[in-house]
Amino acid sequence: MSAASRSGALTPAAERVTFDSLLWISACLALTLLVGIATLPIWVTLTVAGVAAIRLVRAARGQDAPPRSIRLGLAALAVGLLFLQFRTFNGLNAGTALLTLIAGLKLLETRTRRDIYVITMIIYFLSLAALLEGESLWLLSYLIAVCWLTTSTLLRLTSSARNSDWRGSVRHAGRILAQALPLAVAFWLFFPRFGGPLWQMPDSGGTATSGLSDSMSPGDINKLAMSDEVAFRVRFKEGSGTPPPQERYWRGPVLHDFDGHTWRRTESAPVVAPGLRFQGPAYRYTVSLEPSQHNWIFVLDWPSRWDAERAYLTSDYMLMEPNPLSQPIDVTATSYSHVQAAQPLGPGMRRRDTHVHAGRNPRSLRLAQELRSAHPDDVDLIGAVLAMFHSEAFFYTLTPPRLAADPVDEFLFDTKRGFCGHYASAFAMLMRAAGIPARVVTGYQGGTYNRFADYWIVRQSDAHAWDEVWIEGRGWVRVDPTTAIAPERVEHGLNDMVTEGAPQFSRWQQRTPWLADLRLRLDALRLLWRERILRFDESSQERLLELLHIPDPDGQKVALVLAGCLILGLTWLTWQVRRELKFTPRDPLQRAYERLCRRLGSVRCERMPAEGPEAYAARVSLLRPDLAAPVTALCREYSTLRYGAGTGAGVAAADTNRFSAAVRRFRPRGSRGSS
Amino acid sequence: MSVNRRRIYIIPTRFGIALALLLVAMLLAGLNYNSNLGLAFGFLMVSLALVAMHHCHRNLLNVGVDAIGEVDAFAGDYASFEILLRNEAGIDRCDIEIRMDSTAGRAAGGVSSAFVSVPARGYQHGTVSMPVARRGVTRLERFELRTRYPFGWFRAWTYVHSPLTAFVAPRPGGDRALPSASAARGTTAQSEVRGDEDFAGLRAYEAGVPLKHMAWKVLARGGEPAVRSYTGLAAEPEWLDWTTLHPLGPEARLSQLCRWVLKSEVAQRTYGLRVPGTEITPSRGPRHRSACLRALALYPSEPGA
Numbered sequence: 001m002s003a004a005s006r007s008g009a010l011t012p013a014a015e016r017v018t019f020d021s022l023l024w025i026s027a028c029l030a031l032t033l034l035v036g037i038a039t040l041p042i043w044v045t046l047t048v049a050g051v052a053a054i055r056l057v058r059a060a061r062g063q064d065a066p067p068r069s070i071r072l073g074l075a076a077l078a079v080g081l082l083f084l085q086f087r088t089f090n091g092l093n094a095g096t097a098l099l100t101l102i103a104g105l106k107l108l109e110t111r112t113r114r115d116i117y118v119i120t121m122i123i124y125f126l127s128l129a130a131l132l133e134g135e136s137l138w139l140l141s142y143l144i145a146v147c148w149l150t151t152s153t154l155l156r157l158t159s160s161a162r163n164s165d166w167r168g169s170v171r172h173a174g175r176i177l178a179q180a181l182p183l184a185v186a187f188w189l190f191f192p193r194f195g196g197p198l199w200q201m202p203d204s205g206g207t208a209t210s211g212l213s214d215s216m217s218p219g220d221i222n223k224l225a226m227s228d229e230v231a232f233r234v235r236f237k238e239g240s241g242t243p244p245p246q247e248r249y250w251r252g253p254v255l256h257d258f259d260g261h262t263w264r265r266t267e268s269a270p271v272v273a274p275g276l277r278f279q280g281p282a283y284r285y286t287v288s289l290e291p292s293q294h295n296w297i298f299v300l301d302w303p304s305r306w307d308a309e310r311a312y313l314t315s316d317y318m319l320m321e322p323n324p325l326s327q328p329i330d331v332t333a334t335s336y337s338h339v340q341a342a343q344p345l346g347p348g349m350r351r352r353d354t355h356v357h358a359g360r361n362p363r364s365l366r367l368a369q370e371l372r373s374a375h376p377d378d379v380d381l382i383g384a385v386l387a388m389f390h391s392e393a394f395f396y397t398l399t400p401p402r403l404a405a406d407p408v409d410e411f412l413f414d415t416k417r418g419f420c421g422h423y424a425s426a427f428a429m430l431m432r433a434a435g436i437p438a439r440v441v442t443g444y445q446g447g448t449y450n451r452f453a454d455y456w457i458v459r460q461s462d463a464h465a466w467d468e469v470w471i472e473g474r475g476w477v478r479v480d481p482t483t484a485i486a487p488e489r490v491e492h493g494l495n496d497m498v499t500e501g502a503p504q505f506s507r508w509q510q511r512t513p514w515l516a517d518l519r520l521r522l523d524a525l526r527l528l529w530r531e532r533i534l535r536f537d538e539s540s541q542e543r544l545l546e547l548l549h550i551p552d553p554d555g556q557k558v559a560l561v562l563a564g565c566l567i568l569g570l571t572w573l574t575w576q577v578r579r580e581l582k583f584t585p586r587d588p589l590q591r592a593y594e595r596l597c598r599r600l601g602s603v604r605c606e607r608m609p610a611e612g613p614e615a616y617a618a619r620v621s622l623l624r625p626d627l628a629a630p631v632t633a634l635c636r637e638y639s640t641l642r643y644g645a646g647t648g649a650g651v652a653a654a655d656t657n658r659f660s661a662a663v664r665r666f667r668p669r670g671s672r673g674s675s
Numbered sequence: 676m677s678v679n680r681r682r683i684y685i686i687p688t689r690f691g692i693a694l695a696l697l698l699v700a701m702l703l704a705g706l707n708y709n710s711n712l713g714l715a716f717g718f719l720m721v722s723l724a725l726v727a728m729h730h731c732h733r734n735l736l737n738v739g740v741d742a743i744g745e746v747d748a749f750a751g752d753y754a755s756f757e758i759l760l761r762n763e764a765g766i767d768r769c770d771i772e773i774r775m776d777s778t779a780g781r782a783a784g785g786v787s788s789a790f791v792s793v794p795a796r797g798y799q800h801g802t803v804s805m806p807v808a809r810r811g812v813t814r815l816e817r818f819e820l821r822t823r824y825p826f827g828w829f830r831a832w833t834y835v836h837s838p839l840t841a842f843v844a845p846r847p848g849g850d851r852a853l854p855s856a857s858a859a860r861g862t863t864a865q866s867e868v869r870g871d872e873d874f875a876g877l878r879a880y881e882a883g884v885p886l887k888h889m890a891w892k893v894l895a896r897g898g899e900p901a902v903r904s905y906t907g908l909a910a911e912p913e914w915l916d917w918t919t920l921h922p923l924g925p926e927a928r929l930s931q932l933c934r935w936v937l938k939s940e941v942a943q944r945t946y947g948l949r950v951p952g953t954e955i956t957p958s959r960g961p962r963h964r965s966a967c968l969r970a971l972a973l974y975p976s977e978p979g980a
Binding site: 113121125127129132134135139140143145147157172177178181182184191194371533535571573577580581582 | 797
């Protein structure tokens, strides 16, 4: 394959893009966009798909890119629209959309190899952008595969690969990528990490939408109960106990404002949380939260310490981050299940938590008055309401009847069927109507223990709502009215108790324990990935150095180790790459003959590239008459073994071995003057 | 000779530089977002570029180069050099560009190059040519091997210091009839050329005989390679003589002689060449033709001509 040209380094023909390359690069771009398709504006995706189709059709017909005026017009229009939509090009989402658009428009005008290079670079960057907010091993693997294909496309731009089999290109690019892996691992392990961001980027506003919100209407939580999604994972620290099931309450939004139908959390200026006296055992644990659009951190009951620097405790003891948790975060905290208030309830707070909407739920208000007059003591009153839930025909169901204008009334007096939200709402309202400060706490309750890696999985289906009431002299006390109807709910979790409308998957899962085990194992892997890979940081690097027996690890030593690894890695690479130059035939006969030629070569009797053994022997005999006899004999033997009767499978291993031994014994010495 | 690793130079191409900037941006983004996966991807790309650099360098490493160092050419035409690349390695060498960067070539609007891919343990040749304007000897001390394989991010190159010499014969010209020994017998050169048709028998093959004179049927029957000979071939030698072109100037004479040499060779005649200071005894065949053309090329040109 040789092409002579006289007109410059590369002829325009060689620079021109073939249909094959266009097809490849379009496929790579499409595969990259697949990742971001959910976050990209739909018209961007459609535009890119459209221009790619136009360009491919034109290329298939042998046409060039469309005229310049059309391309420029389209570009101006698209970028303008994009700016109108985002109002900025700064930030991950807008930047990604802009790059995607540029890649598509570039595809439209692709003529030369240069354009393909631009698109490959955009693909690389888009892959990275997808990974910045992505977390999964699958995403990484997928994008590496896309990068592999993209790089194969680059390989196919070279003239020799242009007409060859695509498998060959992919295989070759794969080899190169595989050789890059060890170096990449060394870089990743030992490249210094800075911990925080170098500069602040505008937040892209998390994309997660499931989970608890800062309001609760009847029926909110039972939607969550159908979801198998993981809300967070908890690992209790060594030496710290695990709270008993009835005390595993993961505190989320605390709701105060009740309009008779919906409980809401109205944001107020951060007030320092009133002091608490912690009692009972302390639990130390790490919660690994999934991203959400809210900024609260789920912690166990009453947190006393936490390691999230910017997080603060609200006056109703919610742990809050200043910004929504768009990234998964890990928080290590200490909590207590039992506390006592150190100071009395403030008048503002009391007013807020005893407020009831006078016009709504009149029957419930009346009931509260009756209970109040019967039970002057707060604790007695609470007991009476719980007893009512227990003794009357209150049912616990995921599919309660619809409630209309006065939901608490309808629930308490008519339907008597509900979910934790209904009970918590009704209970808190009765308390308030009786003058006891009460609030609704939403969060999660329980969790699944993963025995394969010793941690707890809390799923959306564990979402729960309960109440806190203020009892003079003790402070806020948790009351979970749902437990009054069916205590098993708290002891064993939801799935054991609910018979109606439980997630199909869970029921099925119970019948196949091995599948449940498999799921737990997979989840354990996921946590391991998160702890070891996603949260890899400076301290992990220092621990790694300790494993390597390097004393007093610090950032400087990490950098030194990186330098050492790079030197080693590059040396290995040089060796590896050159090793492939050496040709080692698999066939022992061939290897022996190569050795013979090498030895003759060392006495300046190299074999010519296309010289057969007989001709070679004849020439060597002329050059070195002293070697004529052995060389002729060896070469003849080689020809016989290679081409003589009974070749192929018939060549006895013994004959080959004899020949190799003879070659090994043959050591020609250089002679002066004879050649 | 083969390409030594110390003689291979490598720099990033403009795409390589763009990629480097992109990689820096990718790593900064990864660090800024504190994204270990982003960093992993960025570092993979960095390593990929480093590995590609090694592959690019290796693509030239230990490539054997053989060039036919001396070629004949005609003034105003191109001198074409055939360069053979040998690959003793167990891997293919892809897209090696053989470049000849001559001043004459640049003046003519470009560098001559040929792209060659050499399979594992094989060889492949490429042809590069340079324009030669003037009669005489044109010599090029070195040529270049260059590669951007595998991904075009790097360009490795090496200079092969193997002199390439073009003996530039004069441009064939003149319209004088071919002199012939049989001119005395009253036959013209034209009839002599027609004499080709007169089959005279077979003779043993020798290298350089035009293919149309091969006796293919004999070969096909399994005989020794043979050549049909014609009466014209058996004619006595003719001298192509400088002195017979009396009124012409020296360059015109050389051009005429050149055309005669070519014609005689095509006609399978036996011919000798006489120019002042040189006499080439009558013979024929490519080697003889080349000797005659070189004698014409090497004839000293008039000072100031």
